[in-house]
Amino acid sequence: xxxxxxxxxxxxxxxxxxxxxxxxxxxxxxxxxxxxxxxxxxxxxxxxxxxxxxxxxxxxxxxxxxxxxxxxxxxxxxxxxxxxxxxxxxxxxxxxxxxxxxxxxxxxxxxxxxxxxxxxxxxxxxxxxxxxxxxxxxxxxxxxxxxxxxxxxxxxxxxxxxxxxxxxxxxxx
Numbered sequence: 171x172x173x174x175x176x177x178x179x180x181x182x183x184x185x186x187x188x189x190x191x192x193x194x195x196x197x198x199x200x201x202x203x204x205x206x207x208x209x210x211x212x213x214x215x216x217x218x219x220x221x222x223x224x225x226x227x228x229x230x231x232x233x234x235x236x237x238x239x240x241x242x243x244x245x246x247x248x249x250x251x252x253x254x255x256x257x258x259x260x261x262x263x264x265x266x267x268x269x270x271x272x273x274x275x276x277x278x279x280x281x282x283x284x285x286x287x288x289x290x291x292x293x294x295x296x297x298x299x300x301x302x303x304x305x306x307x308x309x310x311x312x313x314x315x316x317x318x319x320x321x322x323x324x325x326x327x328x329x330x331x332x333x334x335x336x337x338x339x340x341x342x343x
Contacts, residue, residue: 207282290325
């Protein structure tokens with residue numbers, strides 16, 4: 171409804187497990203698609219089919235993200251691209267380069283918004299990634315330099331929103 175991150179800003183959303191952060195990230199990208207922007211959803215959690223199911227059941231998403239598919243069902247609009255990352259042995263440099271390469275213009279249209287659904291402890295899923303405290307801010311800067319408005323989701327320990335678990339988000343601030 172006209173609120174949310176502004177163009178050119180960068181946002182790290184701190185979310186407890188169980189919150190609807192994937193839905194919120196998709197809403198951020200759907201708003202971009204509604205404005206005619208090309209978007210990219212990077213996920214280590216949900217594949218294309220799972221994201222389609224979320225968009226099908228949520229009217230706020232289906233309106234801006236879905237088109238009828240040949241043979242029935244739905245497909246994502248061309249301006250909504252999905253990159254599902256499987257856990258693998260990949261260095262931080264290659265990981266960053268792959269994300270930047272996938273954010274390159276497709277069909278002459280540059281990606282304007284990108285959401286990454288779960289940057290929490292990437293090293294657990296990508297064992298060769300080291301220095302995440304440096305890599306994520308560097309990636310945010312590189313994306314913004316290319317004109318991409320990024321939204322990253324960082325999970326926090328359950329209960330931290332109510333102060334029951336100490337959590338210091340200062341490294342992202």
